[in-house]
Amino acid sequence: METPQYVAARVQRALAEDDRTNELGIRVDVRGDQVYLRGQVPCDERRHLIEAVAREAAPGLTVHNEIRLLEVHEPGEEEHL
Template sequence: MTTSGGTTQEPESAQYLAARLQRALAEDARTTEQGVRVTVRGEHVLLSGDVACAERRTEVEAVVHEAAPGLQVLNDVRVVPVGEPVGQEEIR
């Protein structure tokens, strides 16, 4: 695994890059997110999943941008809804 923040001489393979970014989101104290998926396509990094509030949506994008500054981050992460449920499921 490279530790050079995406600035290695040779292009980092998409597979290693995605793994490095996924670990950054889980292990960086600012995010500790395991519920955000990272998909690397060419020069784009797609983030998807749900977080608990809008601030965290911004934080995951910042951590990924910091770890891979040369790539464009597409942030599809959503803030999870917390409304009252409608109806209930009967289990018999």
């Protein structure tokens, strides 16, 4: 059986190398047969593509997509800190 670190590295590499995602900013945590994806992306479509690539890279494991959408402000909109 593969170690969690090996599975996480494989998923991370797939996200970076797959033309659909080319994603470097997603954190991948593996606990047992559970894969957790965390980070932020600009749109829902990207969120789903990342999940699809992760599922292909880790067949048979349960993928939890905890990726959040970035808050995008319209230009000129006041930003409250």
